[in-house]
Amino acid sequence: MKNKIFMYLFFFAVLFIIFQYMNEKSIFEAQEKKITSLSEKYTVAQDSLLNMQSLVADLNYFTLQGNENAMVYLENTGRDPKAVEAFVSDAIYDQNLEQGGNPLVPFAGINGTMLVNKIKFLNHRWLLADFSDGKYWGEMLLEYSFNEASELELHTLGSLLYPQ
Structure with missing residues (x-):
């Protein structure tokens, strides 16, 4: 058992x-x-x-902060790239407050005044800007530089207005 x-x-x-x-x-x-x-x-x-x-x-690569050559150029002229971006952006946006819209925009507003909405820096010399009047919009290529008196100079190199 x-x-x-x-x-x-x-x-x-x-x-x-x-x-x-x-x-x-x-x-x-x-x-x-x-x-x-x-x-x-x-x-x-x-x-x-x-x-x-x-x-x-x-x-x-095609941004001011991403382009090493552009940053070196600005640093060699004694300017900080971030400060340049901020200064130029502020100057362009401040022109939106002028009577009749931003004078950098080569088109008259159809539905209102043309204002710069967005900016993209390409390098130490050029930037792209988007503009609109609320209904119509376009883009432009701007050239920026500093003269010997360290004043900002802005020039519109080319622009386009998209069809409705």
Whole structure:
């Protein structure tokens, strides 16, 4: 009788050990799949991030802050590129307050006065400006420079008005 009890206990222990082994094995495999999946997602995200950083670097090349040569030129003239951007932007936006609209915009407003809305610096010499009267809009290329008296000079090089 004792032998039968020990035999049943032995079989029960073996079955329990097999059950535990199979359960742990399935948990381990599920975790391995999850780790593999997350590693693949991480790799894809890393590649995507590198691509986006490369794209941002390419897009920032034609900006004052992204163009090393333009920044060196301004620094050699004793000007801070960020301060130049702020100063020129303020000067252009301040001209929006003049009677009849911004004088840099070569078009008369049809639906109101033409005002400069947005500015993008290309380098130490040129910038793009977007203008609108609320209904009609366009873009222009401006040249900016500082004369010997350190006064800002702005000239419209070209412009276009988009058709309605």
